Amino acid sequence: MDQYSESAMPFFFIINFLADEAEVFSEKELTNSGIEVDFPNYKTNKNPAESGIENIEWKAYPCTKEAYEKGFNMVQKHLRRGDSYLVNYTAKTLVETNLSLKNIFDKAEAKYKMLYPNKFVFFSPETFVEIKDNVISTCPMKGTIDADIPDAEQKLKNDTKEKAEHYTVVDLLRNDLSMVADEVRLKHFQRIDYLKTTNKNLYAMSSDIEGIIKPKYRKNIGSLLEKLLPAGSILGAPKPKTLEIILEAEDYERGYYTGICGYFDGKDLDTCVMIRFIENHDGKLYFKSGGGITHMSDLDSEYEEMKNKIYVPIY
Known part of the structure; x- marks a missing residue:
């Protein structure tokens, strides 16, 4: 990635949650791979196919509350001991649908979408970092509420637990950006976004942080991302110990779920966190959420x- 960015060569990449596995594609390699991408400023397929499916079937089989509670209690034990302030705890859920991964990619409405044929699809609303003219910005999304609840927006903004979660992630990512940028500032705090889902509509809380990239990272995109990973919004704080807690509490491997992917156009960069993620494993589909x-x-x-986030944004 450093070599490509030093030579201003466009490329697309995916990096897994643990940041120990990555795939990097030139534009030609991406075309030949069969991978499809739909980002705000980059698309590989401008003419999505019709699914031919009028009545969508969608059933989810989340883990029992007792199974979820086992990992939840492990997390709480560490929080009470002061090992962490915030832990992003997730689970995987078997889903059954008459939609293929390709159908979901073509029809889902989201800011960022990607299809890795026969492996996974995601439809993410969350930017990781974006670079434009040497300004790097990030938009952590933390805190959700059912949009149908009366005064939902104000309740989300004022909820003690949700505020603590959001404040912690904003502080963490502001600190992360300061490792690769100067003049880091909080541009917008506690913005509320509306998310439509198949089950219920949600409000999500986001903030905007930006800074000026340090000269040593301006042509070294790989090195810059290496300093920032894993993504703080899907990990917690402090990072090293919180990662240990997650690996202890979760009973499955995240893989590329909650990793990042992005496109470098030769000058600027746009990346997202791979959430709202459905994976094919031995012919069965699993939705990962938390x-x-x-x-x-x-x-x-x-x-x-965790259950509310198991949805496909197809209407």
Whole structure:
């Protein structure tokens, strides 16, 4: 990635959650791979195919509350001991649908979409970092609420647990950006976005942070991303110990879920966090989802949030 960016060569990449596996593609290699990408400023397929499916079938089989509680209690134990302030705890859910991964990619509405044929698809609303004219910005998304609840936006902004979660991630990512940028500032705080889903509509809370890239990283995109990974919004704080907690509490491997992917056009960069993620494993589809846990979290609410995020944004 450093070599490509030093020579201003466009490329696309994916990096897994642990940042120990990556795939990097020139534009020609990406075309030959069969991978499809739909980003705000980069698309590989401008004419999505019709699915031919009028009545969408969608069934989810989340883990039991008792199974979820086992990992949740491990996380809470570490939070009470002060090992972490925020842990992003996730689970995988078997789903059954008459949609193929390709159908989902073509029809889902999201800011960022990617299809890796026969492996996974995601439809993410969350930017990781974006670079334009040597300005690097990030938009951590933390905190969700059912949009149908009366005064949902204000309740989300004022909820003690959600605020603590959001403040922690904003502070973490502001600190992360300061490793690769100067003049880091919080540009917009607690923006509320509306997300439509197949089950229920949600409000999500985001903030905008930006800075000026340090000269040593301006032509070294790989080195810059290496300093920032894993992504703080899907990990927690502090990073090293929180990663240990996640690996202890979760009973599956995330793989590319909650990793990042992005496109470098030869000058600027756009990347996203790979959430809202469906993976094909031995012919079965698994949806991976979760949320941030603090010492104020309660089991029932977090279990419901994990389930609420199991959806496809197709209308």
